[in-house]
Amino acid sequence: MLFSSISFIYYFLPIVIMLYFIVPFKFKNLVLLVSSVFFYFYGEPVYSILILISSLSGYLHGLWIDKSRKSRYAKLPLICSIIFSIGILLYFKYADFFIENVNWLFNLKIAPLKVVLPIGISFYTFQILSYTIDVYKGNAKVQKNYFSFAAYVSLFPQLIAGPIVRYTTVEQELSKRSHTTENFAYGVSRFIVGLSKKVLIANTLGELGRVFSNLNERTILFYWIAAISFMLQIYYDFSGYSDMAIGLGRIFGFHFLENFNYPFISRSISEFWRRWHISLGTWFRDYLYIPMGGNRLGTVKWIRNVIVVWFLTGFWHGADWNFIVWGLYFGIFLILEKFLLNSILNKLPACAGHIYTLLFVTISFVIFNASNMTECIESVKGMFGFLNIPLSSAETVYYLSSYGFVLIIAAFGATPLTIKTIEKIKCSKKGEFIINVLEPIVLLSLLLLITGYLVDGSFNPFLYFRF
Known part of the structure; x- marks a missing residue:
């Protein structure tokens, strides 16, 4: 769904705004999460599950990093998080590029995978990485509410084309934010x-x-x-x-x-x-x-x-x-x-x-x-x-x-x-x-x-x- 479309401007957005301001604050992140998943599903029904899996990975790796902070293997969960996130990005965005160049370089005929690029994967992958790295460095507190974290990753205003919003930028506002007429x-x-x-x-x-x-x-x-x-x-x-x-x-x-x-x-x-x-x-x-x-x-x-x-x-x-x-x-x-x-x-x-x-x-x-x-x-x-x-x-x-x-x-x-x-x-x-x-x-x-x-x-x- 494009921001510059009648369906977004006159249907989706007004309904989301109405629901968002009707519900109590404790449900606002849930409204944003459900709305964002629907927004993504509208454009990428097949890969909607991918963004939820990526969100779950970032959330669980964050908990693991926080729990392992004082252990001798404190870097292990961070490394796993980076490998998982970058691995998904490499497969969905670059697999056929690598196959094409290996074929050219070694005169092979490996069939391309013809993987369809999921919308916004470059943006939300970097957002998840910023979270796990900042949690490891102590620059951000671990998020223990999965729905709040998933709302951050999939937030529809910046989901499909950025800007890349770091977790530290919205960390406080995920749990407490003000809404004013201004x-x-x-x-x-x-x-x-x-x-x-x-x-x-x-x-x-x-x-x-x-x-x-x-x-x-x-x-x-x-x-x-x-x-x-x-x-x-x-x-x-x-x-x-x-x-x-x-x-x-x-x-x-x-x-x-x-x-x-x-x-x-x-x-x-x-x-x-x-x-x-x-x-x-x-x-x-x-x-x-x-x-x-x-x-x-x-x-x-x-x-x-x-x-x-x-x-x-x-x-x-x-x-x-x-x-x-x-x-x-x-x-x-x-x-x-x-x-x-x-x-x-x-x-x-x-x-x-x-x-x-x-x-x-x-x-x-x-x-x-x-x-x-x-x-x-x-x-x-x-x-x-x-x-x-x-x-x-x-x-x-x-x-x-x-x-x-x-x-x-x-x-x-x-x-x-x-x-x-x-x-x-x-x-x-x-x-x-x-x-x-x-x-x-x-x-x-x-x-x-x-x-x-x-x-x-x-x-x-x-x-x-x-x-």
Whole structure:
């Protein structure tokens, strides 16, 4: 079930909210658990049992870790938890990738398993691992109520596409959280904003991507338009989903952390990754990079740590070589920035850093979006004029004029200018009054417009479902 669907917005969500606020607090987690399982079952009936098994595994391993804390085998339950969780992820997400590459490497003909990827498995696996690791380290108390723990793992606002919510973030709120009119209003507002980003901007940019993929005659300009539109599409798709998840969480009393912080205003690749998919970057930092030694063990081991982390960051996104190349691409840039590029960028005007970052981030998403490395190389060649194609054409100009307004809105909206403008207006009492009056009108208008789009059956994918 998509957040950006009529069934979710007008049927599922209102019923869940009504039931949630009717029942006493001691049953609220149970309502969320049952609702989340139904939500998952609606989209993945076959694998609904898998998320319950994974939840049970995390819950039991947490109890085992807590019980074994002072024994000589205290690490054993943690190791078992990691093996179980990673093992499930490797099988369901990467089994056929490994078979394909073993066949190629050794000239074998092992039949692929054709395992269907369960929705959200990458996200909820990392959430379970964060819990068992934090319980082992003493950073989180063991959860003794299975229903509360299962509700945390399967919580539908962030289940299928993140952000990755660590147990420590919601540990207190699982047992005690407040519900206020202010939180509810903020949650609704944030949800509609995220829904607007997804339906009105990301989906429209996705349509432009479909146009490009169906074109027989391409131009250099159109390659660039396609690359930029995909980069903006995936930003609005994923950040829109994160906004919706944060808003829904707030409605139910949870405070999820921000997952994006205007990444396209960055002046370096390092800064970009401090602003993009924050929950994933900090997860790898805290649970892999720092335990491996971080930057404390000398230059050679630091480079090793960076390469390992970014190899796995790319691999986490998908079972294909273009994702691995995409991850290593960023890892190499981070190494180059530390030893060479930062010293150069710091001496240049700020705009040079922005241009550098946007250029190489755009190329990175060409790698990310490619079906295979051959297509990736062809796209990069097309962008830089190595395919013997014209710079532009009447068809390119037509599509640029057709989608130009959306591209401008998307580029403008990816900066903090809108928020800063609103904050500046609200500095005066009159401005604050105007914003307070206009806000519900604008939000309601957006919701009605979105409803029209969804009823019309517009193009409506979620890119991060495949991760």
